[in-house]
Amino acid sequence: MVPLIRSRQLVTVAPVDPTRVEVGDIVLARVSGTVYLHLVTAIDGKRVQIGNNRGRINGWTSHDRIFGLCVAVDGVPRIRHP
Template sequence: MGKMDAVAARVAAGGTVSFRPSGASMVPLIADRDLVTVAPVDPALLEVGDIALARVAGTTYLHLVTAVDRAKGRVQIGNNRGHVNGWTGHSRVFGICVAVNGVERPGARDRVGR
């Protein structure tokens, strides 16, 4: 189990987790090793532009919600560089990023739940 899978398991169990993800795919929203806080989410409330912790095709990402399909209960996940990871069902969406380096993400706390 990788680091992101371990975080996803803790969030899926109801925990709010702060950690420092690595990589540059979310710059400038999240830079390499920024401190992010992820809380459980009600996936039905996600909006385009939210940053979600979700599993897509076997990989867990902390990436943007790029599209929402409420009728099919799924969201599309992609990075901040234009790459789309794919669609995933609500059951594979674990959390929402509520803060980066202590700065709250607008509206994110309104979608916390489970």
């Protein structure tokens, strides 16, 4: 997620209602049994497309696999849509 999040930076994640996730949010999502931070790149009903900030798309995931929203990086609040 560089330059949004660099290796070893402290990330604060808060619970989120997946129906309130927006494009541009960074979410904590389970993908193939592992939990990752991903950038939301598109929304289609009850699915969100996740990727990284370099344009790579990882695929679609359902709302039930989204567990949190990144709200701060190294203690600095993250603006939802810069």
